[in-house]
Amino acid sequence: MSDYPSILLENAVRQVGSLPGVGKKTALRLVLHLLRQPKHDVDTFAESLTKLKNEVRYCRICHNISDQDVCPICASHHRDKQTICVVENVQDVMSIENTGQYSGVYHVLGGIISPMDGIGPKDIEIDSLVARIEPEDIQEVILALPTTMEGDTTNFYIYRRLQALGRDGLRISQIARGVAVGNELEYTDEITLGRSILNRVEFKG
Amino acid sequence: MSDYPSILLENAVRQVGSLPGVGKKTALRLVLHLLRQPKHDVDTFAESLTKLKNEVRYCRICHNISDQDVCPICASHHRDKQTICVVENVQDVMSIENTGQYSGVYHVLGGIISPMDGIGPKDIEIDSLVARIEPEDIQEVILALPTTMEGDTTNFYIYRRLQALGRDGLRISQIARGVAVGNELEYTDEITLGRSILNRVEFKG
Numbered sequence: 001m002s003d004y005p006s007i008l009l010e011n012a013v014r015q016v017g018s019l020p021g022v023g024k025k026t027a028l029r030l031v032l033h034l035l036r037q038p039k040h041d042v043d044t045f046a047e048s049l050t051k052l053k054n055e056v057r058y059c060r061i062c063h064n065i066s067d068q069d070v071c072p073i074c075a076s077h078h079r080d081k082q083t084i085c086v087v088e089n090v091q092d093v094m095s096i097e098n099t100g101q102y103s104g105v106y107h108v109l110g111g112i113i114s115p116m117d118g119i120g121p122k123d124i125e126i127d128s129l130v131a132r133i134e135p136e137d138i139q140e141v142i143l144a145l146p147t148t149m150e151g152d153t154t155n156f157y158i159y160r161r162l163q164a165l166g167r168d169g170l171r172i173s174q175i176a177r178g179v180a181v182g183n184e185l186e187y188t189d190e191i192t193l194g195r196s197i198l199n200r201v202e203f204k205g
Numbered sequence: 206m207s208d209y210p211s212i213l214l215e216n217a218v219r220q221v222g223s224l225p226g227v228g229k230k231t232a233l234r235l236v237l238h239l240l241r242q243p244k245h246d247v248d249t250f251a252e253s254l255t256k257l258k259n260e261v262r263y264c265r266i267c268h269n270i271s272d273q274d275v276c277p278i279c280a281s282h283h284r285d286k287q288t289i290c291v292v293e294n295v296q297d298v299m300s301i302e303n304t305g306q307y308s309g310v311y312h313v314l315g316g317i318i319s320p321m322d323g324i325g326p327k328d329i330e331i332d333s334l335v336a337r338i339e340p341e342d343i344q345e346v347i348l349a350l351p352t353t354m355e356g357d358t359t360n361f362y363i364y365r366r367l368q369a370l371g372r373d374g375l376r377i378s379q380i381a382r383g384v385a386v387g388n389e390l391e392y393t394d395e396i397t398l399g400r401s402i403l404n405r406v407e408f409k410g
Contacts, residue, residue: 034258055213091234094208
């Protein structure tokens with residue numbers, strides 16, 4: 001006999017348990033919670049997921065998730081279209097938007113180059129990034145990828161591709177790396193601290 | 206403008222974030238994970254939840270979740286039908302089954318008496334428990350409810366109801382409480398430790 005008193009319950013727990021970071025016990029707790037909700041709420045819950053999957057679109061300019069052909073950021077007249085910030089995914093756009101420090105537009109790669117995972121330059125939106133920069137009068141590309149080996153590899157690859165365009169006056173920058181604001185030096189990892197000394201910047205008193 | 210680049214995304218995140226213990230960031234991560242899965246998988250995921258809600262049944266004897274009119278435990282010829290273990294919910298049945306130490310049947314209350322939450326004796330399956338014991342030749346009722354004030358209240362209420370039946374020879378027991386196996390005394394809470402001294406049992410060397 002299976003651990004579960006019902007195949008329906010077992011199926012639902014298996015599905016919820018397949019989500020990343022959700023164990024079997026948590027899955028059971030979540031499913032039994034849903035089961036206690038009114039039928040209409042469970043239908044709404046399930047529908048929100050299928051509807052998202054079936055109807056979601058991606059901005060044809062920046063590839064961010066969008067309900068329209070062009071996302072609100074690319075469509076906005078208040079955004080600086082000459083500055084493109086290159087990010088790995090949708091969450092990164094939301095994180096940068098939440099800082100309130102950026103008024104340019106984005107380019108969502110949908111991943112980063114990772115030979116270990118079999119992800120090459122053709123699997124992510126690099127060609128479309130290059131195509132965006134070629135004809136337009138883009139002034140700056142900001143590389144805001146993870147500060148990992150894969151992020152560095154992707155940064156370098158994009159840098160080479162953009163250099164090959166021979167566009168004088170195109171600034172290519174990357175987000176600052178160093179000791180996080182509010183952190184004690186003694187608790188900062190050695191690689192970050194070492195690099196933040198090597199890459200020190202002038203003090204503007 | 207909303208935090209989310211898409212209303213569909215926002216709706217899905219709100220739904221997943223309404224689950225207990227799932228925050229907004231986790232919900233976004235889970236939803237974007239689902240969005241990366243094939244359409245068929247997302248449909249299967251959503252369907253497993255609506256199907257469970259729409260088609261689930263409860264055993265008419267013990268009120269455990271079941272696919273049939275009578276659950277596999279109540280239907281089994283290998284279980285001792287004269288011993289009924291009273292538990293709060295479905296998870297408790299699964300936990301006790303996993304111990305492999307119990308061969309009787311269950312009675313799932315579907316909650317415990319909790320005046321703070323407005324749950325009284327009529328809101329849970331107590332009448333059906335009493336009805337089960339009245340005509341049958343049940344030998345023992347094991348109270349396996351949480352060792353909380355609400356659990357104690359429910360234990361006492363059930364005890365009184367069963368006593369009122371005037372059934373001589375009906376044994377009413379409760380699960381043993383004390384220091385958990387493998388625990389150091391110094392890390393055991395004082396109430397548990399104090400009671401485990403008061404309720405000491407004879408040492409069988």
